Ligand code: SAM
């Protein structure tokens with residue numbers, strides 16, 4: 190069992206397969222000419238499987254593949270197939286561009302839930318945010334997943350003045366589709382131009398939805414990072430990930446393995462533990478994992494304790510989101 194000094198058991202591992210991506214979402218990547226980590230410095234397929242197996246032996250029950258865009262990695266299919274053999278719930282977060290070709294592999298590996306990032310339902314705005322003209326491809330891939338009865342969760346980062354006016358459109362989408370839309374508060378990371386006035390808070394999101402719909406809270410599972418809601422008569426549902434204004438750290442069970450093999454005990458931790466080098470040097474990584482999680486801070490990596498309006502994003506010591514693995 191992996192636990193921290195506050196008694197939180199950690200049984201959920203998020204593995205970043207790459208810091209490479211075919212999108213350029215401005216809130217996630219530092220800049221257009223960002224240098225991706227060379228393949229030799231990333232965990233290799235067998236190293237990912239080896240580390241994942243060690244975590245599973247220590248009690249991990251759920252693994253999420255993320256990135257960067259996990260599906261741009263050339264050996265993504267091999268990795269997914271190998272991890273699918275472990276006794277864990279395997280899930281993935283993707284930008285949705287490569288679903289059609291990967292669907293057979295998802296099914297084979299037993300992936301039953303796919304989280305897709307989609308911040309707008311307007312093709313021109315999609316282009317503005319991602320700098321890629323593939324809105325319709327992502328939309329049709331979402332339809333494909335729904336046809337295949339795979340659970341779809343849509344991640345929408347809400348940014349004031351950019352897409353907050355679309356919250357109602359996303360809610361309308363849940364009327365006849367069994368999707369869960371997850372509205373995410375915009376978070377600060379290295380180089381992502383975060384300012385508090387671009388943030389659209391949990392309460393603002395809820396207020397906006399309640400203007401047009403009857404909203405009922407839904408009890409989530411114990412380690413949920415989202416506050417869950419339903420609207421009577423809608424096939425789908427929605428949730429809010431309120432990291433900035435109402436963090437859910439007291440039930441956190443998450444660990445993050447970056448694509449270059451570093452363990453982060455929190456999304457906002459400034460420290461990391463180099464498991465990949467240790468693995469390559471044939472060291473026992475289990476004590477390193479346990480020590481890292483034991484040293485986890487109570488809340489938000491100990492870095493975002495102030496009220497978000499007073500937060501100095503430049504003072505936060507962290508990687509960019511794309512190099513952490515969201
Ligand atoms: N490429 C995949 C994708 O876009 O779904 C997986 C990686 S992405 C880093 C994971 C999630 O992090 C996405 O849903 C993305 O919207 C979210 N994300 C990235 N930067 C963020 C930020 N600054 N604030 C909140 N969420 C963010």
Ligand code: SF4
Pocket residue numbers: 210211212213214215217218256257258284306511
């Ligand atoms: Fe790529 Fe996902 Fe980041 Fe967008 S949010 S740049 S799709 S990793």
